[in-house]
Amino acid sequence: MISEYQKEKKRKKDRETLQRKRDEINGPTKTARLKAEKEERAKMKAEKELQQMKSERRQQPEIMWKRLIEESGKDFEDVIFKKPVEYNF
Numbered sequence: 001m002i003s004e005y006q007k008e009k010k011r012k013k014d015r016e017t018l019q020r021k022r023d024e025i026n027g028p029t030k031t032a033r034l035k036a037e038k039e040e041r042a043k044m045k046a047e048k049e050l051q052q053m054k055s056e057r058r059q060q061p062e063i064m065w066k067r068l069i070e071e072s073g074k075d076f077e078d079v080i081f082k083k084p085v086e087y088n089f
Helices: 004-026 027-058 063-074
Strands: none
Touching: 004 027
């Protein structure tokens, strides 16, 4: 019986072996270009998320709530807020 750890280790080794074979087929320049493109996409995605976070921080709470309600299309009239938990240390 193979443990989950051993299965994951085998999957990782298989992925690495497959990637090495692809690299050999593609050649070093294509492999480098593909890796650079992947890094560029990840960088662009991270920058986009960062810009969105900055934008949300600059907005006033009323604007954020209005946008949330408009995007979700749901009514929040029946919301019951819980009392905050107070910790006595």
